[in-house]
Amino acid sequence: MTLDLTLHDWRLMERVVGLIGRLGCAYTRLDVRAERDRYRASLDLVGTPDALRRLDAQLTRLCNDDKEMSR
Amino acid sequence: MLESGLSTGARLVLDLLADEGVETIFGYPGGAIMPLYDALLEHPLGHVLTRHEQGAAFAAGGYARSTGRVGVCVATSGPGATNLITGLLDAQMDSVPIVAITGQVRTTVMGTDAFQEADVTSIAGPVTKRSVCVRDAADLERTLRAAFRVARGPRPGPVLVDIPTDILKAVVPELTRRAPDAWEAAGGRPSGAGEARPSGAALDAAIALLRGARRPVAIAGGGVRSAGATQLFRELCARLELPHVATINALGCATPGDPRFLGMLGMHGPKAANLAVAEADVLLALGMRFDDRVTGRPDRFARKARIVHADIDPSEIGKIVPVEVALPGDLRATLALLLERLRGASHVPVFNGWAEEARAQASPLPADRVPAGVLSATGVLDRFFALLPPGAIVATDVGQHQMWAAQRQRALDPRDFLTSAGLGSMGFGLPAAIGAQLAHPERCVVAIAGDGGFQMTSSELATLRRYDLPVKILLIDNRRLGMVRQWQELFYDKRYSATDLSDNPDFVAIARAYGLRAEFVAEPSDLDAALTRMLASREAMLLHCACFPAENCWPLIPPGASAEETLGPAACAATPLEPAAREATPLEPAAVVAETVYA
Numbered sequence: 001m002t003l004d005l006t007l008h009d010w011r012l013m014e015r016v017v018g019l020i021g022r023l024g025c026a027y028t029r030l031d032v033r034a035e036r037d038r039y040r041a042s043l044d045l046v047g048t049p050d051a052l053r054r055l056d057a058q059l060t061r062l063c064n065d066d067k068e069m070s071r
Numbered sequence: 072m073l074e075s076g077l078s079t080g081a082r083l084v085l086d087l088l089a090d091e092g093v094e095t096i097f098g099y100p101g102g103a104i105m106p107l108y109d110a111l112l113e114h115p116l117g118h119v120l121t122r123h124e125q126g127a128a129f130a131a132g133g134y135a136r137s138t139g140r141v142g143v144c145v146a147t148s149g150p151g152a153t154n155l156i157t158g159l160l161d162a163q164m165d166s167v168p169i170v171a172i173t174g175q176v177r178t179t180v181m182g183t184d185a186f187q188e189a190d191v192t193s194i195a196g197p198v199t200k201r202s203v204c205v206r207d208a209a210d211l212e213r214t215l216r217a218a219f220r221v222a223r224g225p226r227p228g229p230v231l232v233d234i235p236t237d238i239l240k241a242v243v244p245e246l247t248r249r250a251p252d253a254w255e256a257a258g259g260r261p262s263g264a265g266e267a268r269p270s271g272a273a274l275d276a277a278i279a280l281l282r283g284a285r286r287p288v289a290i291a292g293g294g295v296r297s298a299g300a301t302q303l304f305r306e307l308c309a310r311l312e313l314p315h316v317a318t319i320n321a322l323g324c325a326t327p328g329d330p331r332f333l334g335m336l337g338m339h340g341p342k343a344a345n346l347a348v349a350e351a352d353v354l355l356a357l358g359m360r361f362d363d364r365v366t367g368r369p370d371r372f373a374r375k376a377r378i379v380h381a382d383i384d385p386s387e388i389g390k391i392v393p394v395e396v397a398l399p400g401d402l403r404a405t406l407a408l409l410l411e412r413l414r415g416a417s418h419v420p421v422f423n424g425w426a427e428e429a430r431a432q433a434s435p436l437p438a439d440r441v442p443a444g445v446l447s448a449t450g451v452l453d454r455f456f457a458l459l460p461p462g463a464i465v466a467t468d469v470g471q472h473q474m475w476a477a478q479r480q481r482a483l484d485p486r487d488f489l490t491s492a493g494l495g496s497m498g499f500g501l502p503a504a505i506g507a508q509l510a511h512p513e514r515c516v517v518a519i520a521g522d523g524g525f526q527m528t529s530s531e532l533a534t535l536r537r538y539d540l541p542v543k544i545l546l547i548d549n550r551r552l553g554m555v556r557q558w559q560e561l562f563y564d565k566r567y568s569a570t571d572l573s574d575n576p577d578f579v580a581i582a583r584a585y586g587l588r589a590e591f592v593a594e595p596s597d598l599d600a601a602l603t604r605m606l607a608s609r610e611a612m613l614l615h616c617a618c619f620p621a622e623n624c625w626p627l628i629p630p631g632a633s634a635e636e637t638l639g640p641a642a643c644a645a646t647p648l649e650p651a652a653r654e655a656t657p658l659e660p661a662a663v664v665a666e667t668v669y670a
Contacts, residue, residue, distance in 0.1 A: 069221055
């Protein structure tokens with residue numbers, strides 16, 4: 001699964017990586033790029049379908065809170 | 072003296088808290104947070120000095136749980152900040168809005184292992200919604216405003232803001248007062264929650280499922296409480312004559328006395344509640360997250376049911392169990408829309424027959440074997456809840472007494488029963504009751520604690536004394552870590568490892584040493600009078616109940632099992648009571664004197 005994230009606080013990558021491990025997934029590619037006031041992260045992930053689905057949902061929630069926090 | 076229009080970072084923090092509607096903060100000072108405490112001397116904001124930072128976090132949680140408002144706790148850097156972590160995770164697990172403010176070493180020495188330095192933003196990351204460090208004074212106001220928005224919702228939770236000492240000391244422009252926001256306009260609902268609504272098609276699909284159902288059951292979760300949707304939940308259940316159950320975080324959501332309410336769902340829930348869900352053909356799951364203590368084995372949970380799941384957090388939908396109809400959005404809006412559709416419908420199903428059938432499964436809670444003449448914890452709690460005035464707030468600690476209390480509570484509102492549900496953190500009860508009592512000075516607030524959990528935060532007795540808080544403490548002392556002991560009996564071949572607390576201290580003497588009123592009771596015949604005195608007390612009072620050590624909590628669905636595999640006292644019927652339990656010697660504290668007030 002490829003996941004593209006927008007982060008306003010680059011330190012959140014620590015949480016992203018932590019969650020990947022917590023859910024028993026792994027990343028096989030991780031690119032992070034700075035773009036003015038935000039960061040674009042792109043990840044290739046491996047894991048069970050259930051774990052990847054939960055990870056996707058949790059990362060979406062994390063990014064939503066990050067977006068609100070940056071407002 | 073600062074020029075007009077200027078402030079310090081510390082003063083700005085306090086002004087902003089007041090501007091966000093905060094009246095009281097809970098905290099403990101230390102080096103890095105000293106500028107804030109210095110500014111507090113001239114600030115009208117109330118501060119409660121707890122005796123441990125964990126007490127501050129739990130007290131903020133109790134305040135928030137009982138009001139729906141954001142609870143605020145404050146600690147210094149390093150150990151002060153790390154001591155907040157358990158309370159923050161507790162809030163995260165139960166979706167409780169908290170803003171934690173921690174001092175940090177000055178920015179110029181961050182990263183050098185300075186005295187009392189801890190990377191608390193990283194440590195707190197997994198236990199909060201967001202955890203940030205303010206490294207520029209210009210960001211202080213914006214960051215704190217955002218922290219309150221994020222803490223409030225849409226799904227509430229904790230946010231930590233770490234502020235280095237030099238930022239607290241920095242000269243900054245005075246606070247910009249905010250206009251009342253949508254949160255206030257909505258009567259304290261989570262910010263942004265009202266905007267999220269499920270689609271009309273999804274609502275129609277949910278109604279269609281209900282129409283075709285023969286055995287539907289509604290489950291209220293903590294989201295009903297967070298969304299302020301209790302009345303709508305009650306209305307929906309009444310309209311459809313729908314059998315309903317509640318997770319532990321939603322106890323109090325049901326209309327008091329409604330016979331269609333079957334009780335708490337899950338591991339220690341009554342048989343009728345769990346069997347109804349096991350038999351249901353449609354589940355209306357509202358603001359709950361299918362915790363493993365509710366589902367047991369997810370693949371065997373409610374196998375006959377098609378599930379409608381409504382939740383403000385889309386990441387919860389489909390996380391544990393497959394869902395047929397997803398209703399992501401604000402629960403209050405969702406329930407209002409469902410009711411609106413039902414009102415306009417030509418045919419509205421009612422399920423009174425099924426409700427009666429489900430109710431017929433109800434039976435008295437199974438009692439465990441307790442020798443005659445000895446207090447049983449369940450007997451104490453039966454009498455306690457019978458004597459408790461309506462409208463009282465009860466905060467429990469964690470363990471057997473928590474489950475016994477959850478089975479017996481009669482809360483009129485879900486904000487009246489406070490418990491560490493998701494995290495199950497011992498030590499929660501007393502400080503949470505302190506937070507609730509400060510928020511509701513006119514109400515009766517009782518902390519129920521076991522002898523294990525009580526000793527984790529018993530230093531907060533000093534907080535009761537200092538602020539003259541009339542919190543009552545019902546101490547259920549079985550001289551065991553009872554829940555762990557029970558599991559050792561059932562699942563570890565009666566190998567009792569590290570669960571014996573028979574060398575407990577004299578709790579009455581401890582309470583009196585703090586200047587509090589305290590009593591001891593061991594005789595069943597003395598119980599009612601002692602409970603009555605405690606509940607009538609105008610000041611804080613501890614009632615130490617010496618209970619039978621080997622009483623177990625029933626019913627019990629073993630971990631990973633299903634409702635059909637519920638255990639009762641028969642699971643231990645062939646087991647002789649353990650020797651220590653058989654002795655059942657009532658405790659004899661050094662000074663057992665009824666109704667003695669420390670002078």
